[in-house]
Amino acid sequence: MAMQTAKGAGTRQSVLNASLRLFAKDGFQKTTMRAIAAESGHSLGNAYYYFGSKEELAGELYRNLRQEHRTRAWPKLAAGNNLETHIRTILNTVLDVLEPFHDFGPAFIRAGLTGTEDPQDPDRGRDLALWRQAVETARPQPPLSMRQDLPELLWLLERGVVLFWAHDPSPGHRRSRRLITNASPVVARLVVLSRLPVVRTIFDDLIGLVRATA
């Protein structure tokens, strides 16, 4: 059980800061671990003492961005908005937050998203809490039978949108914004249609996917 010392925490932070600077300047791919180590003033092996891999480094940076997303999206969920509005709001906000980092490259975003597969990841729970809030405060309320599972489905949707955006080369990422505009009403309508057993069964399969993957 390795206990971390104050000096250790400092080193760790300086490596993190150095990576943020270099990722922002040169992108994820083109930034080498050697460059990060040099920029931080420590040896290559020392960087690996605190971060098991380059992806883990990106994962930590990404986790900070998710926190900011939650902070910015939460107050926008005015009670009484319909579900479509809440979906659109949260999805657009996540792109707002990630905007400055689009040119980090898809690999960076992918690294961030793969980190969330851990079922114990506390950030996963926090993300779900945001979506739960969006569902509970929406009016009219989604069908009772969906209220339990809906947050997880919408969380899956969010991941899909972010993945799409990460690969979106269109100017200003218009396509991603349009995807949000188009998908939000569709999802909201499908939720209403979940009263049909057939639609419900499909949702159940998707839920199974989330649960199995997460």
Next chain:
Amino acid sequence: MAMQTAKGAGTRQSVLNASLRLFAKDGFQKTTMRAIAAESGHSLGNAYYYFGSKEELAGELYRNLRQEHRTRAWPKLAAGNNLETHIRTILNTVLDVLEPFHDFGPAFIRAGLTGTEDPQDPDRGRDLALWRQAVETARPQPPLSMRQDLPELLWLLERGVVLFWAHDPSPGHRRSRRLITNASPVVARLVVLSRLPVVRTIFDDLIGLVRATA
């Protein structure tokens, strides 16, 4: 403009075959370019003479799999089958073809799916042609108003199923098969119900989504 000789084509093919064997056996990540070169009986540098990168190799393999999918699915489209049967057949066939490569990892599948974003990609047109055939030969015929857009919608469905399957850890990927079983009749029924404005609106949104992303 480098003209390729007969011998060159043979070497290229043997590298491709070797990579196919090894990817299937050990997965994408764990297969090294050196192993591929050795298995093919050529030098490492020679493999790079024909394929610029490991990903390019995976890309070509994926394109071959899509071709095989079309080849195997097409004759199963017996005229007179209903739409549900055609949908179920094509989707199950794509999983049959991809089956040995499930453990390639997300990178492989993503590479294959993202490649199709290009509107100029000839394989995209070929995939759409398969779905067009499925729609045109189905009996009873889908509503006239849907016949134009339906192939693109079903192509979107196919991509979604493949993505679902790629992340499906259930034994034998049962869940993916069940998704196909469940989704096929729903989609077919919704096509009939497209006369209802609510359903039609959802389809319009989905079409917009395909066009926006494609």
Next chain:
DNA sequence: ATCTGTTTTTGAACATGTTCAAAAACAGAT
């Protein structure tokens, strides 16, 4: 058969992510 330009092949070198054993620094107990 020889020459000429092109395609193919090779082996070594390079770039970069990752691991590891040993040294150094450190914290706490005596």
Next chain:
DNA sequence: ATCTGTTTTTGAACATGTTCAAAAACAGAT
């Protein structure tokens, strides 16, 4: 102050994707 066990740091080594200059093989013209 010294000892002991732990944390931190280092430098070298390793694994693997990629590049490159030179050699070999080849095709076509003379």
